[in-house]
Amino acid sequence: xxxxxxQLAGSTATGDNKPFAAQLSNVYLSILALFCFKLFVKISxxxxxxxxxxxxxxxxxxxxSAEFYDYAQQRGSxxxxxxxxxxxxxxxxxxxxxxxxxGHDVNSVxxxxxxxxxxxxxxxxxxxxxxxxxxxxxxxxxxxxxxxxLWNACAVGSVACTEVLLENGARAxxxxxxxxxxxxxxxxxxxxxMEVLLTWGTxxxxxxxxLGTPLYTACVCQELECARKLLxxxxxxxxxxxxxxxxxxxxxKDCTAMVKLLLxxxxxxxxxxxxxxxxxxxxxPSSLTEGFLLLYEAMPxxxxxxxxxxxxxxxxxxxxxLLCHLPLPSRIRxxxxxx
Ligand SMILES: *[C@@H]1O[C@H](CO)[C@@H](O)[C@H](O)[C@H]1NC(C)=O
Numbered sequence: 001x002x003x004x005x006x007q008l009a010g011s012t013a014t015g016d017n018k019p020f021a022a023q024l025s026n027v028y029l030s031i032l033a034l035f036c037f038k039l040f041v042k043i044s045x046x047x048x049x050x051x052x053x054x055x056x057x058x059x060x061x062x063x064x065s066a067e068f069y070d071y072a073q074q075r076g077s078x079x080x081x082x083x084x085x086x087x088x089x090x091x092x093x094x095x096x097x098x099x100x101x102x103g104h105d106v107n108s109v110x111x112x113x114x115x116x117x118x119x120x121x122x123x124x125x126x127x128x129x130x131x132x133x134x135x136x137x138x139x140x141x142x143x144x145x146x147x148x149x150l151w152n153a154c155a156v157g158s159v160a161c162t163e164v165l166l167e168n169g170a171r172a173x174x175x176x177x178x179x180x181x182x183x184x185x186x187x188x189x190x191x192x193x194m195e196v197l198l199t200w201g202t203x204x205x206x207x208x209x210x211l212g213t214p215l216y217t218a219c220v221c222q223e224l225e226c227a228r229k230l231l232x233x234x235x236x237x238x239x240x241x242x243x244x245x246x247x248x249x250x251x252x253k254d255c256t257a258m259v260k261l262l263l264x265x266x267x268x269x270x271x272x273x274x275x276x277x278x279x280x281x282x283x284x285p286s287s288l289t290e291g292f293l294l295l296y297e298a299m300p301x302x303x304x305x306x307x308x309x310x311x312x313x314x315x316x317x318x319x320x321x322l323l324c325h326l327p328l329p330s331r332i333r334x335x336x337x338x339x
Contacts, residue, residue, distance in 0.1 A: 049102065082108045088116040088132065091125035096132070106137040113143045121152040126160035129153075139170035146178035154181040154197070157190035166200040173202050182206060186214045186230070189223040194230075204235045204317070212241025219249035224257055232338055234317035237265045243274040251283040256292050264338070266309040269297060308336060 084104050087096040096116075100106060109115055117137040120128040129149070133139060142148055150170045153161035162181075166172060174180045182202045185193035194214075198204060205213050215235045218227035227246075231237060240246045247267040250258035259279075263269065270278055280297070283290040315323065323336050 081110050082116070084108060084116040084132075085110065085114070085119050088125065088128050089119035089123050091120070091123055091128055093125075093127050093131060096128050100131065100135045106132050106135045107141070109141075112145075113141070115141045115149070117141060117149045118143060118147070118152050121149040121158060121161045121165070122156060124153075124156055124158035124161060126158065126164055129161045129164045133164060133168045139165050139168050142178060146174075148174065148178065148181070151179050151181045151184055154185040154190060154193045155188065157185070157188060157193055159190075159192035159196060162193045162196045166196065172197055172200045173206060180206065180208055180211070182214050183208060183211050183217050186217045186223060186226045187221045189221070189226060191225050191229065194226055198229075198233050204230055204233045205239055207239065209242075212244070213239045213246075215246045216240035216244070216249055219246040219255070219258055219262070220253065222250075222253055222255045222258060224255075224261065227258060228261060228338075231261070231265045232320075234312075234320040236317075237262055237267045238271065243272070245271045245273070245279070247271065247279045248273045248277075248282050251279040251289050251293065254284050254287045254289045256289045259289055259292060263296060264305065266305075269293065304335075311336060 082104060084096065084099050084106065085108075087099060106117075107115060115137060117129060117132045117139070118141065120126075120132055139150075140148060148170065150162065150165045150172070151174065153165060173182070182194060182197045183206075184190075185197060205215075207213050211217055213235065215227060215230045215237070216239070218224075218230060219240075237247075238245055240249060245267065247259065247262045247269070248271070250262055269280070272278060273282065280290060280293040283293060312320065324333060326333060326336075328336075
């Protein structure tokens with residue numbers, strides 16, 4: 001019984017092999033035919049798309065164009081990376097405009113809720129970002145990680161994209177559960193983005209429980225210019241992360257220039273952190289910073305410095321930008337603005 005079955009199987013196998021071997025000679029012809037067919041289909045679809053655009057049927061054009069670009073339309077409101085995502089991330093403005101005209105949804109999202117605008121900002125492609133915003137892209141869109149296009153622009157240091165977004169009504173300050181653009185820009189030393197954010201009204205002392213203030217972030221990441229800008233804009237020099245002051249962070253990093261800057265702006269050298277330590281106690285032993293702090297403690301403060309801090313405190317953070325309009329000799333004005 002089993003022998004018969006084996007014989008039968010053997011005979012069918014040899015029987016199948018013969019026509020297959022015969023087909024082998026035609027395989028190149030088949031591939032060529034298939035290729036020509038696919039090319040024909042693609043060309044006809046493309047022609048159809050243009051036909052529909054001319055006739056003004058954009059929805060149908062988008063559907064056909066989607067087929068043309070071989071991306072699968074998913075059920076529901078999201079699609080995986082659309083041609084718009086690709087064009088935006090590569091900064092291909094012309095392709096992007098064409099796709100928008102063809103009626104592709106500028107707010108289509110990937111499974112991670114990434115929009116084409118997110119991609120344009122991550123690639124520092126401001127013209128693409130502008131084209132998307134003009135076509136109605138949501139400037140406040142948020143990915144599953146809470147990242148907004150503005151956060152992406154700040155992460156890569158794209159000043160132009162940051163401006164495009166803020167000019168078009170993007171939220172300058174993140175919601176509590178979202179990553180914060182100003183902290184991101186500060187931590188990476190993207191001075192330009194930070195400046196634009198402050199101009200558009202981001203709170204200079206914005207406090208995030210696990211990160212602290214932007215000034216504290218600048219001290220941890222040793223971004224001196226960012227720290228200087230924040231302090232000039234009136235950042236509270238004492239405010240860090242819970243009890244840790246910015247001076248503690250700078251001392252711990254042995255960043256003498258930062259320590260000096262903070263002290264110039266009136267940082268309290270006797271502030272205590274969560275473990276009741278003073279800045280000089282968190283500085284690495286026998287480091288330059290420790291020496292500097294010990295020396296500073298022993299020296300009397302300059303009267304001019306004390307006067308400056310007193311005046312700035314009286315003026316108040318909200319009115320610091322008006323200092324330049326005070327009818328004072330320009331040298332005193334510059335001194336008051338730390339310039
Ligand atoms: C973005 O959010 C801000 C702040 O909540 C709001 O004022 C603005 O209208 C929003 N923009 C859009 C386009 O939804």
